Amino acid sequence: MSKECPDCHGRGYKVVSTEICPQCKGKGKSKSIDFMKMSEKNLDSFLKNGAACEKCKGTGSIEVTTPCKTCKGLGKIYTCKICGERIENPQDPDEEICESCAHSQYVYALDESCDLKDVEAGKLYHGIVSSKASFGVFVDLNPHVRGLMHSSNVGIPPEVGEAVIVLVKSIKAGGKLDLIPKTLKKYETIELEKELPLKSSAEIDSSMKGKLLRIEGEVIQVKQTSGPTIFTISDEGGFVPCAAFESAGKRSYPHIDAGMIVSITGEVTLRDDQVQIEVMSMKLLTGEKEAVVKSRVERVIDEKAAPADIPFLIKSEIMEKLKPRMLHVAKEIKKAILHSTPIILRHHADADGITSAIAIERAILPLITEIGGTDAEYYFYKRAPSKAPFYELADVTRDISFALEDLSRHGQKMPLVILVDNGSTEEDVPSMRQAGVYGIDMLVIDHHHPDEIVDQYLIGHVNPAHVGGDFGVTAGMLCAEVARMINPDISDTIKHLPAVSAVGDRSEAPEAERYISLVSDRYTIEELKEMALALDYEQFWLKFSSGKGLIDDILDLGDHDTHKKLVSLLCEQANTMIQEQLETCLFNVKSQKLSNGTIMNVIDVENYAQKFTFPPPGKTSGEVHDVLTKRYPDKPVVTIGYGPDFAVIRSKGVLMNIPKIVRELREEMKGAGVSGGGHLVVGSIKFVEGMRTEVLSKLAEKIASTDVEY
Known part of the structure; x- marks a missing residue:
């Protein structure tokens, strides 16, 4: 602000003294004048009064002045319009701001x-x-x-x-x-920013349509449509889609991607009867603000992810010991859902693996839909069978490829991979290491004999061998109980799945009998076996497809009449094909008695079994083994079905440790390329075709030196 200088009265100077005008010598009159330059009016004045001295303006004297020290010759005194302090040397008088205030x-x-x-x-x-x-x-x-x-x-x-x-x-x-x-x-x-109320997604409903509000949370998905860009925001209350429009098909806020913490202001609208926020502003939060929001969201999610610590469906000493691990895995799965992390559920393509996966699927899909909306299953969940009882490189390659596509197309996070009825062995490590490159978290629920090396790649691992149990406690049993911890509401729906798993994997553990007895009022033992066979048969034709819908009907999770008709038909077809295979194979089985009393049966399934049809080599070997164990009821029996570069082992009464045998063969037979594994007494071995005779001979030697139960 400025005002007139009180010392110089706005002139900017002070009069020191007066002197006689040196030009007119004090007379105030000009000595000479140019009449040609004078106007008529000035000429009349000159004729009447004479010409005034230009220097003193006719006064005859001039003032001697000095610049005003108070205002520095400006004629005004400036004060800062912000703080009121005097401005001594304003660089720009129009700004009227002191140097100190200019900083702020x-x-x-x-x-x-x-x-x-x-x-x-x-x-x-x-x-x-x-x-x-x-x-x-x-x-x-x-x-x-x-x-x-x-x-x-x-x-x-x-x-x-x-x-x-x-x-x-x-x-x-x-x-x-x-x-x-x-x-x-x-x-x-x-x-x-406009002062707007901060809301969580759980507080936003259709009654708030048209209202302006602000939300804070994590971007979990970015989807570009032909119109707006849809940002899915996850906070402590759940999730809400937010539509931001730049122009048709153009990416809004291109600097904001999945995983970032943002603050959004916008208007509540409805799209297809679902709440949506029309974005007016979206800001990336960093530093302390980001940490505060993250901490708040994580704290609430951690509370919501707490699993249900409920009694098991049956009594099991092994599962009681495993309970802390099972609760941990259940919590990690719930946290992934609450964070809207995509889930890939990988399972072995047999009855045990399928029932394991379906139990988990039934638990998590309602939660995924609740958090992510009606179409969330499409974006945030995938179930895929694995032919081998471990996570193959082909499988992990597909999973990573799809995940990267979803990251690019939808801005999704990398997924959580859940491996059930596989994932515990050294054979899984190469795939786990690939997944680790992309920061993919992995969980395992399995009953194959575990190798300690896999644990460094996992955020959770449930296996009965960790607490002194064995493969008799099937993956289907473990997954059903974990599923109930995640979502207790599905307990009655899935309680028959462990029994199907038990008969499908031929478990002789006391837990198997208890689970079968648990559902004896609904299913006979034969009906459970038929479901298991129908699963194996249908999954063979499904190949790598999940078979959603078909699998549900086989497991009586839909219409009961459809279930009965379908299982009856599938079992009829499966049994016919098994019988045809057995008629061919049994004629070509070669048997010999080993030094430890074991009856070892071998069948070349490559040359003496139907190929590319049901039952596959593993199932064929198992069916042959069942017939031969009945033929030799009181003797230890081993059946080996072999091909050019593999062997499938089934045994009864022989105390083998197949994972250990595989490790020994790999060490002892350099150049044979031995790999494989499985359960202690049931498994498979791979090798190079040129060393087949040597590997099978060495395998027979190791079986002959194994203790037997008879």
């Missing part, structure tokens, strides 16, 4: 949620030049607020797209802003 001069950046009501005259704002006209320059303070810098206030017009600082001189009728450009060397930017 505020320039406001209008958030996209702001409108004209949030603008005040007399304040400085950041803007972008949007267009130019003959009468001035239009400046956008944000996409909704525009003003005009009149040409009379603009020196060199800025270019379209150029960032400028403007002073809002006035707000005229109709909301027109009169702007003045300002050049500031020092200032502080303040981001101005």
